[in-house]
Amino acid sequence: MEVIYEDNHLVAVNKNCHEIVQGDKSGDKPLSEMLKAWLKEKYAKPGNVFIGVVHRLDRPVTGLVLFAKTSKALPRLNEMFRTGEIKKTYWAIVRNRPPKEEDTLVHWLVRNEKQNKSYAHDTECPGAQQAILHYKLIARSTNYYLLEIDLKTGRHHQIRCQLAQIGCPIKGDLKYGAERSNPDGGISLHARSAEFIHPVSKLPLRIEAPVPDDTLWREITGRNDE
Numbered sequence: 001m002e003v004i005y006e007d008n009h010l011v012a013v014n015k016n017c018h019e020i021v022q023g024d025k026s027g028d029k030p031l032s033e034m035l036k037a038w039l040k041e042k043y044a045k046p047g048n049v050f051i052g053v054v055h056r057l058d059r060p061v062t063g064l065v066l067f068a069k070t071s072k073a074l075p076r077l078n079e080m081f082r083t084g085e086i087k088k089t090y091w092a093i094v095r096n097r098p099p100k101e102e103d104t105l106v107h108w109l110v111r112n113e114k115q116n117k118s119y120a121h122d123t124e125c126p127g128a129q130q131a132i133l134h135y136k137l138i139a140r141s142t143n144y145y146l147l148e149i150d151l152k153t154g155r156h157h158q159i160r161c162q163l164a165q166i167g168c169p170i171k172g173d174l175k176y177g178a179e180r181s182n183p184d185g186g187i188s189l190h191a192r193s194a195e196f197i198h199p200v201s202k203l204p205l206r207i208e209a210p211v212p213d214d215t216l217w218r219e220i221t222g223r224n225d226e
Contacts, residue, residue, distance in 0.1 A: 001034045004064070005207045009073035009200045011035060011051075014209040015065050017186025021056040035067060055081050058157065060172070063090070063191025064209035076199035081154070086196040090149040090159060091211065092135075093188035093220060094168040095179070097145055102136040107165060111156045117175060118157045120165040131155045133162055141220040144171060148192075159189060171216075188216070 001019070005012040013031055015021070023030045036049040052068035054077040066086075068074035080086050107120040108128035121128060132152035139146040147168070149159055157176070163169060164176035170189050172182030182188065193208040211217040 001031065001038065003035075003038070004209055006069075007198075007201075009068065009070045010077075010198070011039075011067050011069055012194075012207045012209075013065050013067070015057055015062055015191075016212070017060050017062050017182075017184055020059055021065055022053050031065060032067065039069070052077070054078055055154075057191055058160075058189075060186040061189045061191065062186060062209075062212050063189075064194055064207060065191070066194060066207070070200075073199050080196060080199065084152070086194055088151050088191065089193045089195075090151060091138075091190045091192045091221075092147045092149060092159060092163060093144050093171045093216065094147060094163060095144055095171060096168050098135065098137060098147065098163075098168050099166055102134075104132065104134045105162045105166065107131050107162055109155050109158065109161060118155065118161040120161050129153075129155050131158045131162060133159060135163070139220050141216065144216065144220060146220045160187070184214075186212075190217075 002014040003011060004014045015031060020028055020030045022032055032051050032053050035051050039049045050069060050071060052074035054066055054068055057063065057065055068077050108124050109118045109120055109131045110128045111118045134150040135147045137145055138148045160170055160173055160176045169177035170187050172178055172187040174181055190211055191209060193206060195206045198205045211221055
């Protein structure tokens with residue numbers, strides 16, 4: 001577990017593709033419980049440790065996950081996520097060049113619970129939720145393209161589904177049309193950063209999660225930094 005930010009009210013973790021944010025039917029220990037154990041040991045706390053889950057990432061996705069350390073911060077963070085006051089930026093590696101260098105995608109997503117998959121439609125249909133994101137092509141490697149995504153709504157598998165709909169499935173994402181899986185079983189979607197006003201101190205805060213330490217991420221982001 002990689003903790004990348006901590007103060008009196010918040011803690012942020014750089015999740016890897018095998019970790020889960022909150023307990024599920026797999027029975028694997030979630031980040032929320034790992035954090036409680038970490039804080040208990042770090043501060044030698046005798047009693048229970050408070051950790052509030054305010055948002056989630058799909059299991060195969062990497063990157064920034066924010067947690068509340070206090071009951072004061074939790075409802076405020078929940079409300080900030082609900083109202084879009086927290087600007088979340090994602091990076092995605094795709095094999096196919098997107099139709100435009102930069103664009104805003106608007107689709108209507110229908111979730112299939114049994115398949116654990118969402119389907120994108122260009123027009124409103126029964127049971128659908130509107131999904132909006134903005135993407136920008138920011139780098140490329142020999143065979144892949146790096147997209148920066150500003151997520152406007154938070155729907156089930158939204159980025160994965162919308163990029164697949166424009167012919168750009170995320171590398172490794174077999175569920176949404178990628179040709180092959182990644183060696184680590186994850187997908188090349190990374191929650192890069194979060195920007196917001198701190199719920200207690202009211203100061204501006206930006207937290208950034210380092211990209212996974214593998215050859216492609218190093219290559220494609222290295223070209224971006226030049």
